[in-house]
Amino acid sequence: MVAGDVNNPLAEQLPPLTAHAAAVEADRCLYCFDAPCTHACPTHIDIPRFIKKIASENLRGSAQTIFASNLLGATCARVCPVQELCEGACVLGSDHKPIAIGRLQRFAMDCARDRNIRPKATATPTGKSIAVVGSGPAGLSCAGELARLGHAVTLFEKRDMPGGLSTYGIIGLREPAEVALEEAQMIESLGVTITTGIEFGKDIALHDVQRDFDATVLSVGLGRTPELGIAGEEAIVDGLNFIEASKAKTTRPEVGRNVLVIGAGNTAIDCATIARRLGAERVTIVYRRTDREMSCYAHEYDFARKEGIEFRFLTQPARVIVKAEGPIGLECLRVDLGARDASGRPAPIPVAGSEFLLPCDQIVKAVGQVKPELAKVLALETRNGFIAVDENFQTGIAGLYAIGDCIRAAGAASTVMAVEDGKLAAKAIDRQFTRSAALAEVG
Amino acid sequence: MADLRIDFAGIKSPNPFWLASAPPANTGAQIHKAFEAGWGGAVWKTIGAPVLNVSNRYGAWHYGRQRMLAINNVELISDRPIEVNLREIAEVKRAWPDRAVIVSAMVEAQPKAWREIVERIEDTGADGIELNYGCPHGMSERGMGSAIGQVPEYCEQITRWVMEAATIPVIMKLTPNITNIVLPARAGVAAGANALSLINTINSIVGVDLDTLELTPSIGGKGGHGGYAGPAVKPIALNMLAALGTDEVVAKSGIPISGMGGIANWQDAAQFLLLGASSLQVCTAVMHYGFRIIEDLCDGLSNWMDEKGFKTIAEVSGHSLHRVSDFKNLDLSFRAVARIDAAKCIQCNLCYVACNDTAHQCIDLVSQEGRVVAPLAYDVRSNGKHEAIETRPQPRVREEDCVGCRLCYNVCPVDDCIAMVEVAPEGDSVTWKELSEQQTGVTEDWETMKAYRERQGIRIH
Secondary structure (H helix, E strand, O other): OOOOOOOOOOOOOOOOOHHHHHHHHHHHOOOOOOOOOHHOOOOOHHHHHHHHHHHHOOHHHHHHHHHHHHOOHHHHHHOOOOOOOOOHHHHHOOOOOOHHHHHHHHHHHHHHHHHHHHHOOOOOOOOOOEEEEEHHHHHHHHHHHHHOOOOOEEEOHHHHHHHHHHHOOOOOOOOOOHHHHHHHHHHOHHHHHHHOEEEEOEEEOHHHHHHHOOEEOOOOOOOOOOOOOOOHHHHEHHHHHHHHHHHHOOOOOOOEEEEEEEEEOOHHHHHHHHHHHHOOOEEEEEEOOOOOOOOHHHHHHHHHHHHHOEEOOOEEEEEEEOOOEEEEEEEEEEEEEEOOOOOOEEEEEEEEOOOEEEEOEEEEEOOOOOOHHHHHHHHEEOOOOOOOOOOOOOOOOOEEEEEEEHHHOOOOOHHHHHHHHHHHHHHHHHHHHHHHHHHHHHH | OOEOEEEEEEEEEEEEEEEOOOOOHOOOHHHHHHHOOOOEEEEEEEEEEOOOEEEOOOOOOOEEOOEEEEEOOOOOOOOOOOHHHHHHHHHHHOOOOOEEEEEEEOOOOOOHHHHHHHHHHHEEEEEEEEOOOOOOOOOHHOOOOHHHHHHHHHHHHHHHHHHOOOOEEEEEEOOOOOOHHHHHHHHHHHOOOOEEEEEOOEEEEEEEEOOOOEEEEOOOOEEEOOOEEEEHHHHHHHHHHHHHHHHHHHHOOOOOOEEEEOOOHHHHHHHHHHOOOOEEEEEEEHHHHHHHHHHHHHHHHHHHHHHHHOOEHHHHHHOOHOOOOOHHHHOOOOOOEEEEOOOOOOOOOOOHHHHHHHHOOEEEEEOOOOOEEEEEEOOOOOOOOHHHHHHEEEEEEEEOOOOOOHHHHHHHOOOOOOEEEOOOOOOOOHHHHHHHHHHHHHOOOHHHHHHHHHHHOOOOO
């Protein structure tokens, strides 16, 4: 999918900045010292520096400045909630328009892609080998950083293509699959071996990697969309599958005329957007709490409303009415909000006897993802169902590390946090090796 | 409403704004158009010796995305046949009797050549003549332009020849490519010139192309110094203008001065007037935006004069000259410190880095709890806009250590955020001149200076 492709309603939404527009925007940057945008970025990219290098037409240097802190700059430039991060912290935000940091980063990363500018990797081989399981943003970042430090890295991916959610789970409007795949190729070019079609726990076991590698990093993300536990659920489309189908090269998902999307996170917004853009006449997000509690970003909510997506708040699905041709309606209950629950939000209390019917011909659910199943399989210690790790990202098993969404017990899961995990874990693993080597010498 | 009319050495115009002798004043058609737009006068592009021009004659200095902060040119004087120029001058003057039409001239340094050009100009009915002693390129290699302007004796000699022949006002235009601008000005006064004008363009090379490694602009692979003009030269022009206004000989002579050099808007114009100009010439701004800028030049100047209570241009002219001082007459006890308005501060920390890296190390970063903190001190795992904004320290001036250098004030991107606040003086009011006359030891010997400072309670920060 190419940005600006008018025939493709799901093509990348924002066109690339022209060189002139990028230079004008870059010149607007004040070049803050100890800049808040850099602090706000989970990977702490030296943002004023890369922007000033765009202004001075040192695009090679600009790309390297980004790579120095974040190997997945191309993905982050597209999917980061910049309003909550760098741009949200821009000092120009209060009185003026914040600098378009995300789009400038994309400009620098597009340029790196076009000119084949690769991240610097100068370390000599260490002789250490590491297995990384899962090639989403956390895994790619960790693998690339480890390779830059001179370690031999093999990345195991169960799917056919690398990139994890970047490739399969993010609406093409924000990130076309090509971007994620090119980024994976760039990581390979740093010396990482990516092996697809290999599922950890099925095709290879923990003892295999423990035998063959000096360390193992789990970057397995989360599982499928959880069960709602309502009658007729088999007629509901899984939101992640729905997005994945929308990113396929030659086919498109089947979309109803009157679509309900259950859930109000960013994935739900993506699903609703896909349905709307692929021809649904009416798309309604069904959420049991209100717009104050929903987990999508404020800018995503604004975007959805501009797309013409409707919202039914305080509405709890109770039963899918299914006929031979598929779902024809979703029976729901009205909800009252009660005291705060474990999530810190008011608990939804369905009102008995308040049943009402939302007619529809397709229902998509996007209500989060189940906790990593691997934790149970490997009997790993968990925190709220997520894999528990120490400050070095090490699990209870020595030499077994975990990063990304599968450890995100607190805070919102995001691509850029996953990238930072990968970077920090790579450094921690490298330190661990150095320490063992030093101890061995002393011994 | 303010009266913008001027009478400059006998040359009258409805407002003080004239096109400077330059490409915008190359032809009758252009000047007709400029007068239609409202220009008060025009100094015709220099006529005189025969020339041939080259292509790629204008270079420019862009800064950031601001185009043409300055222009650099190697265009010579008018390359149009002199008869054509003279005929058009006559036509323009006939068509615009209320506007000032001045003709710039440059011929070889021969009395006969100058006498001849003066007579031919006078025959057109023009209001005045400007002597071009300024062009720093091309013509100077032939002994004209700045080759004259750089030697006060030549200026005086040629101006004398002109004054013997001329019956209309003569303006002698000065080159800034000289160490002391006062000397050629005094030569003009001595020769009896009716007025002075300054500045002509400054010698400059605008740049080197980093792809071709040729000079910018490249004239068939080569380039050279050209005349520099535009907003970037304004401070240099203002200084030279003030130098004439404060020179005893020039000031006492009462010779009027036409000011130019980077005037782009009415604010620049007002500043030239305040420092002693009584007519104004504009070129680069017109070359950038066209003749239409005259509307705001007049409108803005008039509104400002009304606000300030100035009724005529003559009242404004030279109004700030008494504020110009040599360093030796400045009050050494005057003290100001920088104060940052925390409510306006956007915490870009540009003041902090400028002060700490390059000035006097008196701005601290203070945490929300009031502790002085180091920059870049946040935990690597801290992120998000809330943490970044809510934990961001505030720059604060340690006023007791501030020397009042004003660097922070200059780098601050927020209007009225940093103020230079006058504070109680350290020691008695005294100038360096007074010190050097009354307490010679202090100005000549470090030990005596130290004792003096201690007596006065002056601390070096």
